[in-house]
Each structure stands twice: as C-alpha cells, then as structure tokens.
Amino acid sequence: MKKPGKKRRTSDWILMFLTWFFSFLTIAVLAWILIYIISKGVSQINFKFLSDIYMPTAGKTGIFPMIVSTLDIIAVTLMISTPVGICSAIYLVEYSKPGRVLDTVRFATETLAGIPSIIYGLFGLIFFVITLHFKYSILSGALTLSIMVLPTIIRTTEEALKSVPDGYREGSLALGATKLKTVSRIILPCAIPGILTAVILSIGRVVGETAAVYLTAGFVPNIPSSILKSGRTLSVHLYSLAKEGISFEQAYATATILIVIVAVINFSATRIAGSLNRMSAGR
C-alpha cells in the first residue's frame, strides 16, 4: 500500500525484485525440467512401448515388465505397511497416554523418516536379501519400502484421526458403545479420506524410490513370476538406461511416464486432502 509522499528505500526495491525473481526462477526450473523431458519422451510412447517385453537382443524394448514389477512392489508394500501404519496411528491417537511410550514411538517415526534411502537399501540387502534368504526379490524390496513409507502413513493417518471431532467419540461412548466399536465404526470411516491420502503419498514414494529398490529387488528386466523373484521397477529402469547410456529415447520415455504418474498422484492426494479439510471445517 503506497502512502503518499513516502519514500521507498532502494533496498526495498532490490529485495522485492529478488523475491519475485527467485520465485519465478523456482517455477522456471520446474517448467524447464518438465517441458524438456516430456517433449522428448512423449513421441516415444505408444502402445507397443507400454506393452512389449524388454529383450533388446530381440529388438524388443518395451517397459511392460517394469510396469508389472512396479505395480507388484506397490501392492505388496501397501499390503504390509498400511495395516501396520493405520493400527499404529490408531494407538497413538486413541489409546496412548502422553508419556514414554508415545515419545519413543514418535522419535522412532521421525528417525525413520530421516534415514537416507541408501541406508535402507544397505539394510534391506543385508537383512532381507541375505540373512533371511529372500534374495533379490519383490518381497525384499517391498519389506524394505514398507519401513520407508511407515512414517508417512502413520503421520498422515494420525492427522486424519485427529481431525475427527471429539464430539463423535464422546457421543458414541455416551450411547454405550465400547472404545473399539467407536474407533472401528465411527472414527475410522470418517478418517478414510486422510488414510487414502496417506496411501497415495506412499505410492508416490514407492514409485520414485530407486536406491533402496535397486539393492533389494534387483534389476532383472523380466516379469517376475512370483514375489520371490527379482524385478525392475520403472525408476530403476530409468537409472539403468541413463547410466549405461544404452538408449536415451527409451530413457526420455520412461522419465515422461514417471513424471505423469507422479503428477497424477500429487493431484489426487491434493484433491482428497482438500475434501478432508472441507469436511472437517464444515462440521
């Protein structure tokens, strides 16, 4: 707001300029990356690319096996981590009293969230692949990834549970329902949008993860016949293509697909989180 006759110092102008400049720089970088990769990749994507198997010697360079591996690993990871995560969140929000247990679990969750993915990869390699003899497999990858996404699921589900108004709990208990019935019949259903957000965010994390998957699920470019077999996810495939310099066209195409998947995930998570906010605000 301009006050008539007030002199604006030069430093003010400089800082204002820098603010706008750097902000647009941020967006410009994002736009550059997206436009560059998508423009070069989109032309390579066709039905053949998406449905062919990967056998370069036979001239087949499709990513179908990678898509299957990625879906497999997402499914198994969610099957393991979602129940554990939701139950943990329920305990933290509904049952626990402030104290040592609560603090320790929180500290553990924060720590897990901060461990770099390469350390998860190392751990997964030594524990699941070697010690437990699961070998390079979808299972090893999924177990490792489950621990990685656990903090996300716990945190987001906690938020969702906390946003359910206390009045619901009190009303239900006043009507004579047990705590378990209250949680399972009333609170959980209300928290479903938040839990959905947690699941979607975790899928995003799994899709984008490379280092940990590389060291535990391996990189065999075939359709895994069981979860005990090795598989190559889309991100590992991109890494392999880029590092070996085999084919940059395929790399652009794979990168484009990854970007599209992530954009869709982001978009859905935001929409659902938005509806969650609107629900709890309207009450």
Added chain:
Amino acid sequence: MESKKLLKVWEKLIETIFLICACVAILSVAVITVYVFIKGSPAIFKIGVWNFIAGQVWQPKAEVFGIFPMIAASVLGTFGAIVIGVTIGIFTAIFLAEISPKWLARFFRPAVELLAGIPSVVYGFFGLMVLVPLISKYLGGAGNSLLAVIIILSVMILPTIVSISETSIRAVPVTYKEGSLALGATHIQTIFKVLIPAARSGIMAAIVLGVGRAIGETMAVILVSGNTPLLPHALTDRVRTLTANIALEMGYASGLHQDALFATGVVLFVFIMLLNIMLNVMIRRKAGESR
C-alpha cells in the same frame, strides 16, 4: 455376564495389537541401527579409524580404503546446495507467504509440491542430459562435476525449504506484522526485519531437513558427478559422494570391500543422526520459546 467379560478381553487384545503395531516403528529403527553398525563398525577398526576417515586413497583392489575424498564431496556438495537452495527457497517462501496474490499462489504452491514429488532419478537424468553438457560447454571438462552436483541438489532441496519456511512465516503471530506496519515500516522491511527473524527456528528446521536430503541423495548424484574417488580441487572436478560410493560398488563388492562400504554407511548414518538430534533440539527450543 460371560459375554461382557469376553468383550473386555477382546478389547484388551485389540488394544495390544495396536500397541505392537506402534512398536514396529521402534523395532525397525533399532534393528536397522544395530545391523548397519554391526556390519560396518568392525571394518572401520580393521582399516583404522584415522586411515579410513582421513585417508585420501580409495582403491578396493589394493585394499586401501580412505573415504576422505567422498566426505569432502558430500560436504562440499551439500554446502553449495544449501547456499543456493536456501537463498532461492527463502525468497520463494516469502513470496508465497506474503507477496503473491492469491490467484498466483494457487498455481505456485502445487507447482512446488510437484517439484517435491519428482523422483530423484528424473532429476539426475535431466542433469545428465542438460546440465552436464552445459557445464562442459561453458566451463570445460567433461561436465560431470561438483558444480553439477551442487546445482542438482539445490533444485532437489528447494521444495523442502520452501514449504517448511512458508509454514513458519505464516505461523508468526499477526500482531508482529501489524505492530511493525503500525510503527511505519514498509511491507518489505517488516518481512525481512521482523517476520524472518521471528520465523527463524522454523527456517532453521527447514535448512536442517534440506541438509539431510542433500547428504542422503544418491541416484541423481551418481548420474552427474563423474564418480571419481579423488579430492576435488575445482568446481569442475569429478567427485564421488559417500552415497554414490556405496551404491556403485555394492553390487559387486565382497569381503573387506563390502564391509568398508557398510562402514561408509555408518559414517553417513552418524552424520544424519547428529543432524536429527540437532533438529529435535531446535524443535523443542521453538516449542519452549513460544510459551
């Protein structure tokens, strides 16, 4: 009467299951820490703590394991990324929190969140295809360099810095801003002299998280850094970070070599643990201050 007792047992059982699930997190942290340390620490002592951490030569074939060049690469890369990323990030956060008109922010914020979700390999690939040739063209050399690492890491930590800083700036009590404006300060003066200092603990937390992300980044770095385990003397030198060291050689290492890679992991782990503890201390201090 019987059914009431059964119900109580059932309830207690379910509560215990929930508790066990919550403890999975604790168990995981414990197991991961124990395993990594058990596998990595003996190697550090076998090689010699000083030889390992300060040794400048990494030649697994000759059984020489010095990770100092890798430590230098990780530290320098992270430091450079922080300098660039925090500057751009804080200004962008200020923009989103205070300056941007609402309609613009509605596009900006999801855009920054999208930046956060892009997988690190994609960043690495972009760096390999665009950044590396650019550096090679204008600064000479092969392009794979410390500079490429710094730039890519800056972009990757931007979303973290922007979103947490923005939240911290927004969390500053409105009265601070109103008081400052009432005393005659301009909007910009208010932002930089009142709001930012007030939000500093949140911004510090953002920086620590950014550091954690930068130090832990593997894939993007491998694709742009050149992966030479030598001490960098110029921004255009090829480098290898601690994370890249582990990821590149783990596939075929065995024996002492493999243990040395785990030891590299231990060093990384200790770094990150210290950062986490620092973060927790800062958060606790922030909670105490606002009382």
